[in-house]
Amino acid sequence: MKIAVVQFPGSNCDQDCLRALTDGIHVQAEYLWHKETSVSGFQAVVLPGGFSYGDYLRCGAIARFSPIMRAVVRAANEGMPVIGICNGFQILCEAGLLPGALIRNQSLRFVCQPVWLRVETEETPFTAKLKGQSVLRMPVAHGEGCFFTDPTTLGSLESKRQVVFRYADALGKVTPESNPNGSMHGIAGICNEARNVVGMMPHPDRAWDRKLGSEDGKLLFGSLVEALEPVIFR
Amino acid sequence: MVTEITPELIRRHGLTVEEYGRIKAILGRDPNFTELGVFSVMWSEHCSYKNTRLELKKLPTTGPKVLVKAGEENAGVIDIGDGWGVAFKMESHNHPSAVEPFQGAATGVGGIIRDIFTMGARPVFLLDSLRFGPIRGTTPAAKSNRRLFSEVVAGIAHYGNCVGIPTIGGEIYFDQSYEGNPLVNVFCLGILRHQQIARGAAKGVGNPVFYVGSETGRDGLAGASFASRDLTEESKQDRPAVQVGDPFKGKLLLEACLELLASGCVAGIQDMGAAGLTCSTCETASRGGTGVEIDLALVPQREPGMTPYEILLSESQERMLIIVERGREATVKEIFDKWDLPYACVGKVTDDGVMRVLNHGRVEVEIPAEKLANDAPVYEREVVADPPVPEVRIEDIPPADLHESLMRLLAEPTIASKNWVYRQYDHTVRAGTVVPPGSDAAVFYVREADKYLAATTDCNGLYCKLNPREGARIAVAEAARNLVCSGAKPLAVTDNLNFGNPYHPANFWQLREAVEGLAEACRRFDTPVTGGNVSLYNQNPNGAIDPTPTVGMVGVIDQERWITRQYFRDASDVIYLIGPIGHELGASQYLTIIHGRREFLPPRLSYDLELGVQAVVLALIQQGLVKSAHDCSEGGFGVAVAECCISGERRIGASVDFGHWPERLDQILFNESQSRVIISVGAEEVGAMETVCAAAEIPFGRVGEVGGSDLIISTQRETLRWDVAELYQAWYASIERAMSSQ
Amino acid sequence: MVGALMKVHVVVMPKQSVLDPQGVAVRNALKELGLDAVDSVRVGKLLELEFKTPPDEAKLEEVCRDLLSNPVIEDYTIRCP
């Protein structure tokens, strides 16, 4: 099994994501350059955080058109697990793989701090291993992380249980105080209808080592590995 | 067209008649207009250190761990063991930030990052040391200070966050003296293998010279000479001299250059900072003992019709000069195409020691490189000592309400929590931040090297104003103390000298005193200076800023379990004060804020006591006897113990008892005597801990116990009690409150 | 070098339904500075495109829709100044 970590110009969490996979949960992972046109040879794709193309115009707006994204969209539509973290989440929304958009934080300021996440569904390759309602600890670090969408889409996201993570307090209670950016319904992460594509603003790639104060990120990547295991035996 | 060189033109280039004579002597003829521009930037204070060179020589720059000395290259390099080294340095962008705070601060970050990867090191973290005028209140001044402050912070975040280098610490003071002339000093540290050290020398006659990075535009024209003048109303007209940064390009340039260096085809590399193409060509030539010849027509340009003068002096950001091993040109093409960055072969290394600049083949500039780089005049500036400052007499200080005093001190922006600032900085990218901003020193785990590094910046400008020599010594001592409290052994120092106009003898006296204080302290703490930066002409209409010789210090922590934080952890842990109770109130925050008196003799440093205290604290930490360690600085013991209660994720109370101690309680609580550390120890360790301290013959005392939800401080005369939640509110949200007021 | 370049302005504004904290912040600041008459402020983008030769209409619409604006949160209009 091999997992791809896409490198866009301006990605800056690519190294953290690769290490989370190779050193954190000891799976094989490799960089995939944005000019590549195929994801063959990989069983899952990680779109890392950063400022792809400087985040000029809109976060993820330009990255969405890079050659590799055509391949990622194709693979995602064929069911390959794809996760976008932070800037990766923004790119997935711009690319139309996920609904909604991530707009400027309500505070109008970049926010870097640890948050608690309530896990809302185990029905994704990235959360299968997570007990329902269990809370995870990891940092956020973004200027445009406020999830926004129209009421209809929001309604169907909720009814189809596509909300994967919500900002919460240590006890798993979703409160305004625990929402760092003003996201609708405290949304920190969502998935597509097919549930193989997940986007999240918080950084599991910065929470996979006791030194960093949390290892919860491993649970996410660990879930992915378990979900993929069958692939190898096929 | 030929511009005639008039005395007026020479003056406007900031050159004296004598300096012009020197130029003619070097050239054996009159310079042309472009050459005059070249000399004026290379001989500006910023590039030539003509007024400070003799002083900087006093700083200790050698030591067994020094791999590259200060001044030799863009930044010094220090050995941290196992074949790994660190390159670090601090630089100021005070004047650009005063005029355009967002871009000024942003390009400051970009510049120091380039200095570090120019050494072949991968930048791993940043610190920022900032000074502004007061931000509270509704006066126009307070409003403009708030604007400067928020724009500077946003600018640092803009660049650092985008490039993906965490900003994990720093310091901020708010004080009258920085009104209109903020200080923006940025520190960057990078990691490299010993054999990866890159040189800024043009080696190998015939080697091609490449220009890589952003196209050259008209931005930042003559910023170097701009940074070498007083900040006046007219400098508002200098505004075009402020350049715009592109952190995205900066990130690509960083990755591309590190990839190119790894490919082994680089003979020499130099960033284009102050004085851009001019400085990088003549410095690489003079370091290499060679000459360099370039043709400006080959330089990638953003705007049509730029003159040779403009191209040579432009300070466009995100550019590097790279000397490539002949025959390896293809590698450059391959890597810079991959990263979609402009590049061009603009010339070659020659053997005649001349910096020769052509324009479409026509000679524009012909100057002996070594003389241009090193023969700037060196001045011995005149000094006049300030009158001696009196000692404070406690009888003259009416006792204040101590309950209220502590609350007010904790809410004072200089002392209050800086979370409003560091939450805007990405301080967790690169997944190595072990102790985030908010403790005495930041601790970062460098994964590739498996090393724990601690870093801090320190300087109390008011101490330096009232006694520059003592203030500088204390800056070094406090930096070392902060590292020790986090469990680290201090390694080396970078300094940033922020002073006023050097032609005022009083200012230059401050600078000389401070440098000698720094030099002496760095020797005593065995922390050589790896480099730094000088920023002069920091003035506002009321005169010079308080002298601010900022010290950045780096240390290593050999074992993970030694990493120590400043806040109390568990109820019934025992609280000790290592060092004396102290008595010095001069220049303290208590006198400044509560009594409105910015005066009197600042605390004095005893090296023996300081070194003794630091040795004991480190020993106790290494023996696993310490649960928390926090040094006493601004606000003295009172503020420090409160911070121990409220700066952790979980807040917890404490009770402290000074029993029959004779001094007045305000003096006990708020004196800022040096060499004092508050530690907490598990009850079961008390015996072991006291044995170690007694053996060291260092003053220490058991002062209280952790626990409860109040901070209680008592003597046999009186008892004070604060609700920890209230202390927290006063301290944590103070800057937020100030910034949200209109 | 060809003669005059052709200018196109693309204006991208946040949809009314999208909260625009920046607009609110600017409005408050304006009131602060004494422009009490201000009722509301919205902050959008203006992109000034210069073309060597007139661009293909359909193509232009396409890039405005797909790249220059995000239909979830923004509306765009094309103007020839």
Add this chain to the structure above:
Amino acid sequence: MVGALMKVHVVVMPKQSVLDPQGVAVRNALKELGLDAVDSVRVGKLLELEFKTPPDEAKLEEVCRDLLSNPVIEDYTIRCP
């Protein structure tokens, strides 16, 4: 509620001589997408101000200069659409 509000547009563009990294990024993206004719792009702000009563001209100029634009690197123009 009074009748029709009065709209004022303030356009803030980066100065010609000042680097506009965003504009460069957008231009390259447009070329990628096949708009080869594009020569240059500059990205600025458009602020849509609504007033209950006509604002004082001088005051408006003042806030444009001091608040809405940054004269160091930007130029502004006031339009009444």
